[in-house]
Amino acid sequence: MQQLDSHQYLGVRDDIAARIAAGEFKPGERLPSERQLQAGGGVARGTVREALFQLEAEGVIYRKDRSGWYVSPPPVVYDPTRWEGFMSYVEAQGRRPETETLSKVEIVCDGMLAQIFSRPVGAPMYWIRRRRLIDGRAVLIESIIVDAARAPGLIEHDLNGSLTSVLKTVYGVGVARNKVDMRPCALTRDEAEALRVKSGLPGLSLVRTCYDAQGHVVEFDREYWRHDALTVSVDIRVR
Amino acid sequence: MQQLDSHQYLGVRDDIAARIAAGEFKPGERLPSERQLQAGGGVARGTVREALFQLEAEGVIYRKDRSGWYVSPPPVVYDPTRWEGFMSYVEAQGRRPETETLSKVEIVCDGMLAQIFSRPVGAPMYWIRRRRLIDGRAVLIESIIVDAARAPGLIEHDLNGSLTSVLKTVYGVGVARNKVDMRPCALTRDEAEALRVKSGLPGLSLVRTCYDAQGHVVEFDREYWRHDALTVSVDIRVR
DNA sequence: GGAGCGGCCTGGTCTATACCAAGTACATGT
DNA sequence: ACATGTACTTGGTATAGACCAGGCCGCTCC
Numbered sequence: 001m002q003q004l005d006s007h008q009y010l011g012v013r014d015d016i017a018a019r020i021a022a023g024e025f026k027p028g029e030r031l032p033s034e035r036q037l038q039a040g041g042g043v044a045r046g047t048v049r050e051a052l053f054q055l056e057a058e059g060v061i062y063r064k065d066r067s068g069w070y071v072s073p074p075p076v077v078y079d080p081t082r083w084e085g086f087m088s089y090v091e092a093q094g095r096r097p098e099t100e101t102l103s104k105v106e107i108v109c110d111g112m113l114a115q116i117f118s119r120p121v122g123a124p125m126y127w128i129r130r131r132r133l134i135d136g137r138a139v140l141i142e143s144i145i146v147d148a149a150r151a152p153g154l155i156e157h158d159l160n161g162s163l164t165s166v167l168k169t170v171y172g173v174g175v176a177r178n179k180v181d182m183r184p185c186a187l188t189r190d191e192a193e194a195l196r197v198k199s200g201l202p203g204l205s206l207v208r209t210c211y212d213a214q215g216h217v218v219e220f221d222r223e224y225w226r227h228d229a230l231t232v233s234v235d236i237r238v239r
Numbered sequence: 240m241q242q243l244d245s246h247q248y249l250g251v252r253d254d255i256a257a258r259i260a261a262g263e264f265k266p267g268e269r270l271p272s273e274r275q276l277q278a279g280g281g282v283a284r285g286t287v288r289e290a291l292f293q294l295e296a297e298g299v300i301y302r303k304d305r306s307g308w309y310v311s312p313p314p315v316v317y318d319p320t321r322w323e324g325f326m327s328y329v330e331a332q333g334r335r336p337e338t339e340t341l342s343k344v345e346i347v348c349d350g351m352l353a354q355i356f357s358r359p360v361g362a363p364m365y366w367i368r369r370r371r372l373i374d375g376r377a378v379l380i381e382s383i384i385v386d387a388a389r390a391p392g393l394i395e396h397d398l399n400g401s402l403t404s405v406l407k408t409v410y411g412v413g414v415a416r417n418k419v420d421m422r423p424c425a426l427t428r429d430e431a432e433a434l435r436v437k438s439g440l441p442g443l444s445l446v447r448t449c450y451d452a453q454g455h456v457v458e459f460d461r462e463y464w465r466h467d468a469l470t471v472s473v474d475i476r477v478r
Numbered sequence: 479g480g481a482g483c484g485g486c487c488t489g490g491t492c493t494a495t496a497c498c499a500a501g502t503a504c505a506t507g508t
Numbered sequence: 509a510c511a512t513g514t515a516c517t518t519g520g521t522a523t524a525g526a527c528c529a530g531g532c533c534g535c536t537c538c
Contacts, residue, residue, distance in 0.1 A: 007521070010438070033488060044523045049489090054439040058425035066489050066530045075422065083477040179474045183314065184423055184443050184466035186297035198490080199249070200293040202441040202466065204423050227423035227441065234473055235418045238322040246491070272518060283493045288519090305500045305519050437520080 008043055012051035015041065017060060020071055028135070031061065031069040057202065059228030062137075065196060073135060075231045080180040080208070085162035086132055095134050102129040102141070102194065104155040106148060116209065117147055117217045124148035126155050128163070131194055139229035141194040145220040163219075173218055177211040182232060191224040202227040247282055251290035254280065256299060259310055267374070270300065270308040296441065298467030301376075304435060312374060314470045319419040319447070324401035325371055334373050341368040341380070341433065343394040345387060355448065356386055356456045363387035365394050367402070370433055378468035380433045384459040402458070412457055416450040421471060430463040441466040 025031055038048045052069055055061045063069050076093050090097035109123040128144040151171045167173040187203040206223040264270055277287045291308055294300045302308050315332050329336035348362040367383040385393055390410045406412040426442040445462040
């Protein structure tokens, strides 16, 4: 929106980006502190921060609260048409996936869920919240609903691995159809806290509805991703 | 990442969000100026701006440079598996689509395009750049490459409508397969300027590769969307 | 060795002020 | 009617300062 050189903060941005590109700072490494970067260029701290925000929006760097700014690792590729779980596709890309179960409880079906699952209000459901990490960095949190009638005792299992394979191997429940809604969003309040990022950071909201071969909803899943952690790739025949 | 009330800017955010939710400001309408909002709450202008950035990241408001802050209209839904063009699906959702052709030129195939199209380096290609608007607001810019051998004279046509239907009706070229890559990104430099937004605003990058029934690449398209303008919805059978 | 305690450093928030460039609205001139 | 100019408003950029809370690390004490 502005000419190339006219803004200091874009100049500072380019400096830092160039130093990263040159390999002075490598993925996962910490940048010098804001006050040090400031001293180097003779600019105000606010200007340095503006440049850092720019790079953050581009996915080049990220921050750990009150610890520093770090160079972002490359994103992972996610293909919603392939029904492999997080654990396997992250590993297939040479990265180290982890899952933490934040909570798992039995709830009763409310109006919205009743509609999604075509089940009566009051039917028992499981509600699972998990946080998932790649190479030790929290990249998404998810909130999963599963019909308790389809997978009785599900939450007694260890859910830190692949939920997909638990449903398949233990309950014989497979997925035949997958509906995915995606939209850019802001990570606010709860999501931001769980991902340990600042409220307001851009993210990607991904809502998945999984159906079995009979067209029944097996699993309803809301995911909130850090915006710099993934690329979505879909390859489909046109209807 | 922080407790609820502890930050002024979140308080200001909530105030403004509440006034929007209450209908005091409607979609498309302008908010009071930053200096007016500041006077109302007894806070510094920087704090008001922080709150506005927050709401912008959430997609609630957007800005027009040096004109003011406006309430965002709802996003449109885009389904990459449905091969309808922008013009028709936007219209189907009760919105007013527009297209502006920024440039259309003949170029020669470079190494990258040669690989994508399976055509020799140096083969003629058309390069079309368009801006698309919804209800008068620029929401995306796109850069399209089409094999000139498949659609000779394409750029002589009016391309402010649906390119899809021109390819189909004039050249008999249909699309059978559609590969879509999506990732959150920052709108920088050129894209930001074309969309008249500030460099660094979050956006969604969408790369489409369209194939005909024989598996040849028909069209290669890079789109940059405002992050608050769309929701992507995919519904697919699992492979 | 391990737990606990400080203190330093970091980013996070906030104030106040200044100036600029581009948009807006309105009066003016043709 | 239409272009033109101008005064004013708006967001955009930048400075300099201040204080806070949480992360981090080393020291001390058990």
